[in-house]
Amino acid sequence: MTLFDRLVDASADDWRAYVEHPFVEMMAAGTLPEAAFRHYLVQDYLFLIQFARAYALAAYKGRTMEEMRYGLDGLRAILDGEMALHVKYCAGWGLAPADLEAADEDMPTTAYTRFVLDWGVRGDLLDLHVALAPCMIGYAVIGKRLAGIPGALSPENPYAPWITEYSAEGYQSVGAATIAHLDALAGGEVGQARFRQLRDLFAQASRLEAAFWQMGLDRA
Template identity: 55%
Template sequence: MSTLFDRLKSAASEEWVSYTDHAFIQQMEAGTLPPAAFREYLIQDYHFLVHFARAYALIGYKARSLEDLRYAQEGIGNILHETSQHVKRLGELYGLTPEDIEDTPEDPANIAYTRFVLDAGATGDLLDLHVALSPCVIGYAEIGQRLKPAVDGDPEHPYAEWISEYSSDWYQETARSAVEHIDALAARGGSDARFGEIVKTFTTATRAEAAFWQMGLDRAENA
């Protein structure tokens, strides 16, 4: 039996492929992604994750059960772990301090994506918010699994640490939990009647993810 997330991916299949098979990902897999592109992506993703933590706090505010509250708490914990990893990588690879990262302005593509997600949560319900979050949360697990063989065959791969994190058992379980939670929210009722509306939210967020990769490439060219 297909999950709601499977149905959303199918409805936005073209956008999903553009996101998960973007040139940024292809170059990362091949190990040819310019270091400047990865640096710019990590800086912007740090800012992105701060706003995603706000989105999970909004999940807590809109919670209708202890399960929802626990999910929000776990999500914020995972995001804080990711942000610390970004700070660590940016320091080790590029010599950037936390102050350097904080002082870098958000890119317009970053602002557009994160505020879209927050708006989806503020104006909608928990299902709307989780659907807006899902391309990032679940898509990174899919990308990590796809890129894992590149790391397995090359321990010196320049992006081995990033790929290993998102292909790890821990992150794969995070994504599986997200899929299950979306189904649980849909089971509360109304998802079929609202499917067209939910697809629009999912499609917009997926396009924003592809634009985020492109932002990394574009910022590197202009740096």
């Protein structure tokens, strides 16, 4: 088993509440209120800003050139690629760049991103990437599962492009690479005490991801 598999097994309820949250189930069904999705899109932009900082921190904390490049590649992918794509996608939902820049962070956004950054500062590189894992891997898991639900990719479903993005080979490879990177950072067998710490970190990050989904529903 990979470290990721072990973490999911040990945090099954929290993980399931995240990856099967009503927000994503309604996306697959095409019934998610548009106001909920728009709020999510705005907050996800603010979320990406803080995650870029997390990858900058990962580059700083890298112990080898390979680990430093991994963090730098993640930072570049967010700043030079994902944020521009996100802005373009938001435009299709009537959200201009000025709307994104002027928005305030909602409390779940602040709670989640600062949790990741806090662990990145006070923990080691494995702690940081375990805190990032529910986002980085979870979206691949969610996208692949939703794509298999009948009708989810229908042209009539306004959320089909989102599902397509995260179920496609490009993002699926990101999820797989993240799983492999966790194993590389762990360096083999993880002792019981250390695993319990990582499990608690992973479970809390999963709960914060679920709260991020719920934030959109609460604004609908």
